[in-house]
Amino acid sequence: MIRIIAVLCRLSSPTDCHEQVVTTSDFAQVTMQSCLMGAPQLAEWMAQHPAERLAAWRCTIGKQGDGRGA
Template identity: 35%
Template sequence: MALVFLVCLISAPDTCKEERFSFAFEPVSDLGCMMGAQPRMAEWTNTHPGWRVARWKCVPAELEEIHTI
């Protein structure tokens, strides 16, 4: 399972990019991904001031490359 989230600059809300995080332990259920998403995004936000998470979703790892937010 992979976490895909869209982050946007706070100072320029139209400037956005995707970030991806694959969970190291497999298999991860949808629920497990959703529960693990919040701490992972909080950690990312803390290390990237000036950005905010606009959207996020969990996708199966094998589909991560073809899915976009």
């Protein structure tokens, strides 16, 4: 399974950033190549979270921690 870990920053406080795993069941068909190119599912996920700005993302294979931290 490919996991996408996003670095998200609050629009109300641009220096307040955190990492979050954004992979859901919608991401089941994400390949490493599509992830590195910015999976379309990531844009859809961001549209559902308008209070945050995507600062960066990375792609990992397998399980990742709970997504908290910076």
